[in-house]
Amino acid sequence: MAIELKGPAADVLRARRQRLSKMMSGEPILLVGHGSLPRNFLANTHPFRQDSTFLYFLGVDQPGAAAVIGAGGHTTLYMPSPAPGDELWHGPGVPFERWVARSGVDEVCDRSSLQPASYHCLPVADPVANQEASRLSGTPLDPRNATGSEDLRAAVVSLRLCRDAGEVQAIRRALCVTSEAHRVAMESTAPGVTDTEVHALIDAVFALHGMPPSYTSIVTARGEVLHGHARNEPLRAGEMLLVDAGAEDPSGYASDVTRTWPVSGTFTARQAEVYDAVLEANAQAIACVEPGRRYREVHLAALEVLTVALRDLGLLRGSLDGLLEQGAASVFFPHGVGHLLGLDVHDMELLGDAAGYPVDRHRDPAFGLSALRLDRDLQPGMVVTIEPGIYLVPGILEDATLRAQYGDSVDWAEAECWLPFGGVRIEDDVLVTADGNEVLSASIPRTRSAVEALVGTGPSPRQRLLGGSAS
Numbered sequence: 186m187a188i189e190l191k192g193p194a195a196d197v198l199r200a201r202r203q204r205l206s207k208m209m210s211g212e213p214i215l216l217v218g219h220g221s222l223p224r225n226f227l228a229n230t231h232p233f234r235q236d237s238t239f240l241y242f243l244g245v246d247q248p249g250a251a252a253v254i255g256a257g258g259h260t261t262l263y264m265p266s267p268a269p270g271d272e273l274w275h276g277p278g279v280p281f282e283r284w285v286a287r288s289g290v291d292e293v294c295d296r297s298s299l300q301p302a303s304y305h306c307l308p309v310a311d312p313v314a315n316q317e318a319s320r321l322s323g324t325p326l327d328p329r330n331a332t333g334s335e336d337l338r339a340a341v342v343s344l345r346l347c348r349d350a351g352e353v354q355a356i357r358r359a360l361c362v363t364s365e366a367h368r369v370a371m372e373s374t375a376p377g378v379t380d381t382e383v384h385a386l387i388d389a390v391f392a393l394h395g396m397p398p399s400y401t402s403i404v405t406a407r408g409e410v411l412h413g414h415a416r417n418e419p420l421r422a423g424e425m426l427l428v429d430a431g432a433e434d435p436s437g438y439a440s441d442v443t444r445t446w447p448v449s450g451t452f453t454a455r456q457a458e459v460y461d462a463v464l465e466a467n468a469q470a471i472a473c474v475e476p477g478r479r480y481r482e483v484h485l486a487a488l489e490v491l492t493v494a495l496r497d498l499g500l501l502r503g504s505l506d507g508l509l510e511q512g513a514a515s516v517f518f519p520h521g522v523g524h525l526l527g528l529d530v531h532d533m534e535l536l537g538d539a540a541g542y543p544v545d546r547h548r549d550p551a552f553g554l555s556a557l558r559l560d561r562d563l564q565p566g567m568v569v570t571i572e573p574g575i576y577l578v579p580g581i582l583e584d585a586t587l588r589a590q591y592g593d594s595v596d597w598a599e600a601e602c603w604l605p606f607g608g609v610r611i612e613d614d615v616l617v618t619a620d621g622n623e624v625l626s627a628s629i630p631r632t633r634s635a636v637e638a639l640v641g642t643g644p645s646p647r648q649r650l651l652g653g654s655a656s
């Protein structure tokens with residue numbers, strides 16, 4: 186049986202492991218892959234997704250794998266032998282020797298032969314794999330804390346931080362599909378269509394191209410719920426639909442794009458003003474993306490545009506300098522302007538802030554800035570998202586601590602009059618180049634007129650998916 190080549194070639198994987206080994210002075214490294222995660226009983230599993238670090242260094246996307254990397258990058262891959270009945274239920278397994286050719290490892294052994302030793306090791310998301318890795322390495326591993334080998338974490342982060350040409354190609358492939366899905370979703374949106382139908386259509390477009398979503402697609406008229414999901418509710422004229430959805434390339438690379446559009450095909454005057462402000466914040470933030478620029482400045486560029494706009498809209502009041510000093514726009518833009526993008530949609534977030542922050546920087550505890558996931562100096566090859574937004578969040582407007590903190594800088598009564606407003610977010614994926622940036626998601630409509638021109642111009646999701654009548 187041939188192994189489909191979905192990721193980097195064996196020599197690329199081998200070179201990555203050699204670099205990793207050199208950075209770790211040849212000390213033994215244990216990488217564990219994910220197992221199959223059960224949904225409700227053991228034989229009923231979620232679709233398998235490999236740990237991203239394992240994918241990066243081994244390219245093996247089968248459950249139950251582990252690898253030991255030693256001096257010079259010498260690698261032993263450990264794969265589970267098929268259990269009785271596996272072939273009947275799951276089809277024939279991949280003969281071990283094929284993994285040697287695919288991953289460029291030096292040998293493949295049975296997983297049961299992997300012995301405990303003093304390995305450098307890092308936590309993964311699968312709790313069972315973590316338990317096993319903790320036992321083998323003698324190190325408690327928990328992804329909720331920065332456990333595991335600090336040296337290995339730093340080495341993995343430095344190797345995975347910037348994309349090579351092949352990785353950028355993979356993100357481009359994912360974005361081609363994401364672009365089609367967003368366009369089709371815009372065309373299919375109309376009053377009476379449900380959020381769930383649009384969600385189904387987006388995921389169907391991904392699936393037709395052999396791609397899963399990089400994360401559960403966010404398709405909601407309640408855009409103020411930042412990671413809210415479809416609720417099977419009919420969309421109504423006057424509402425905006427926020428779609429945050431990105432396909433994942435078969436090699437594992439993510440895309441992450443948000444567009445917001447009016448259900449009726451035309452923004453109201455208020456929605457249009459907010460939309461244009463968010464679009465301007467998106468553009469100003471992207472204009473800052475260049476090598477050497479600290480990402481916090483990119484965030485602050487977006488915050489400044491939003492501060493001016495929110496004051497013009499009557500939601501903030503007072504001097505511009507005072508509002509900027511206070512970060513008052515965070516009441517309506519309570520998250521960071523973006524994050525790293527790679528094999529994970531929030532790349533390497535499993536490793537805590539080690540990827541997003543250099544060792545001498547830490548999260549600012551201030552409201553809004555505390556949610557900034559990235560504050561590195563940008564380097565060519567990094568791919569980052571730029572995703573400013575404006576949201577009217579009832580929970581924030583009711584928060585007594587925030588009301589006291591921002592006091593008269595926010596017109597709280599005016600903000601309450603806006604409810605329910607929802608939210609607008611516009612998110613793009615941006616490659617840092619040698620002399621600036623390239624917006625990889627630029628083909629996805631984002632100006633107000635381009636979005637309005639598409640909404641409601643095509644068949645409904647039901648017609649597209651099921652054919653026949655619209656109902």
Ligand code: GLY
Pocket residue numbers: 400429441530572612
């Ligand atoms: N899709 C999750 C995010 O934008 O961060």
Ligand code: MN
Pocket residue numbers: 441523524570572612
């Ligand atoms: Mn994002």
Ligand code: MN
Pocket residue numbers: 429430441442443612
């Ligand atoms: Mn997103």
